[in-house]
Amino acid sequence: MLQPSKRVQQTKESYIRNILKVIQQPGMLSLAGGLPDASRFPLAMLEQAAIELAKQPSIYQYGATEGLTELREWLLNHQALAEDVIVTSGSQQALDLIARCYLNPGDRVLCETPSYLGALQIFDLAEAQTLAVRSEQDGPDVDDLEKVLASTPIKLFYAVPDFQNPSGRSWSLSKRKAVAELLAKYKVAFVEDAPYRELRFEGESLPTVTELCAGEAFFLGSFSKIATPSLRVGYVMASKDLLGPLKKVKQASDLHSALPMQKMLLSTVSHPDFTRHLEQLTAHYCLRRDALVAALDKHLAHYLDFEIPQGGMFIWCRLKHHQAYQIAAAALEQKVAVVPGDEFWPAKLKVDYQAIRLNFTSLEPKQLEQAVIGLAKVMQQINT
Numbered sequence: 329m330l331q332p333s334k335r336v337q338q339t340k341e342s343y344i345r346n347i348l349k350v351i352q353q354p355g356m357l358s359l360a361g362g363l364p365d366a367s368r369f370p371l372a373m374l375e376q377a378a379i380e381l382a383k384q385p386s387i388y389q390y391g392a393t394e395g396l397t398e399l400r401e402w403l404l405n406h407q408a409l410a411e412d413v414i415v416t417s418g419s420q421q422a423l424d425l426i427a428r429c430y431l432n433p434g435d436r437v438l439c440e441t442p443s444y445l446g447a448l449q450i451f452d453l454a455e456a457q458t459l460a461v462r463s464e465q466d467g468p469d470v471d472d473l474e475k476v477l478a479s480t481p482i483k484l485f486y487a488v489p490d491f492q493n494p495s496g497r498s499w500s501l502s503k504r505k506a507v508a509e510l511l512a513k514y515k516v517a518f519v520e521d522a523p524y525r526e527l528r529f530e531g532e533s534l535p536t537v538t539e540l541c542a543g544e545a546f547f548l549g550s551f552s553k554i555a556t557p558s559l560r561v562g563y564v565m566a567s568k569d570l571l572g573p574l575k576k577v578k579q580a581s582d583l584h585s586a587l588p589m590q591k592m593l594l595s596t597v598s599h600p601d602f603t604r605h606l607e608q609l610t611a612h613y614c615l616r617r618d619a620l621v622a623a624l625d626k627h628l629a630h631y632l633d634f635e636i637p638q639g640g641m642f643i644w645c646r647l648k649h650h651q652a653y654q655i656a657a658a659a660l661e662q663k664v665a666v667v668p669g670d671e672f673w674p675a676k677l678k679v680d681y682q683a684i685r686l687n688f689t690s691l692e693p694k695q696l697e698q699a700v701i702g703l704a705k706v707m708q709q710i711n712t
């Protein structure tokens with residue numbers, strides 16, 4: 329039988345994908361995925377945008393690899409973070425293109441622990457060596473970062489400075505500045521992945537690390553969490569020099585992202601009602617975060633510690649007494665799904681502590697409490 333390449337064989341499958349069938353069973357309360365609340369998709373704006381597509385037949389023709397000109401112009405006006413932009417099929421594709429374009433097998437990539445598992449998979453597929461820097465509540469441990477950068481040649485530093493997946497953490501301004509300085513000093517390129525940046529519930533918005541970087545940086549944006557994920561529209565901003573080779577890889581990969589989706593997305597995000605949609609969405613998710621926090625305080629304070637995120641979609645819980653895989657497996661039997669923290673560590677590195685990631689955007693407040701009660705039952709049973 330035809331064998332997949334070694335690259336593919338050594339790349340772990342996603343835990344969530346593996347338990348997807350179980351999660352989809354009726355009655356399952358899933359805190360595992362990273363799904364936006366479908367009842368909050370901006371359907372009226374999307375419907376209007378879809379009707380207008382028919383007035384522009386050229387939208388159904390092949391298009392430019394770098395994306396729809398109107399959308400690129402809108403992005404560059406809206407977020408003047410870099411010289412140029414390529415529209416991608418979700419920010420996931422931007423990550424994949426960067427890895428395929430810039431990483432040779434064995435090159436070292438640095439990330440935080442825990443880190444986004446979709447990025448870890450991509451670095452494995454690129455046969456890179458993934459190293460980690462310790463992460464603190466307000467960003468990476470800067471001393472640890474300098475130690476790594478001074479001792480090892482690193483090609484890219486990948487991070488999610490706003491409401492990280494899975495930890496929910498955001499970097500402070502001082503950490504953003506310190507990291508930007510260190511990256512410039514050691515000439516390491518930064519990959520800033522920011523799909524949750526606009527889901528801020530409270531606190532002040534901080535500058536992107538890309539803005540603060542004197543050296544090379546890629547900024548990855550996504551509309552999956554603020555509009556809808558299925559249009560698959562994201563983007564990467566950087567200098568023309570950095571994006572040139574990326575465009576070549578995208579051309580070889582898929583020629584271009586679907587133009588009707590780019591146009592629909594542009595009509596939606598530039599609609600006068602979109603700002604209100606975003607305000608309502610963040611208020612809605614804030615209530616859900618509060619509901620999950622209240623349920624955790626009430627039912628699980630004895631078993632876990634957590635930080636309250638100021639935005640995003642996740643609460644990261646450190647387990648005081650339990651093993652995450654054991655809890656996740658037992659919880660599935662109680663019809664509650666969570667992701668074990670181990671999944672968010674690079675495969676070859678030792679997991680520092682036991683944790684689980686909980687999503688708060690896709691269940692209603694009552695269901696969130698029910699799920700937490702289920703988890704509490706599991707933890708009590710395993711503890712005794």
Ligand SMILES: Cc1ncc(COP(=O)(O)O)c(C=O)c1O
Nearest residue numbers: 362418419420444493550552562
């Ligand atoms: C940190 C992070 N980066 C990238 C992505 C991919 O997002 P997109 O839907 O834009 O491809 C996700 C999706 O959950 C994510 O959490």
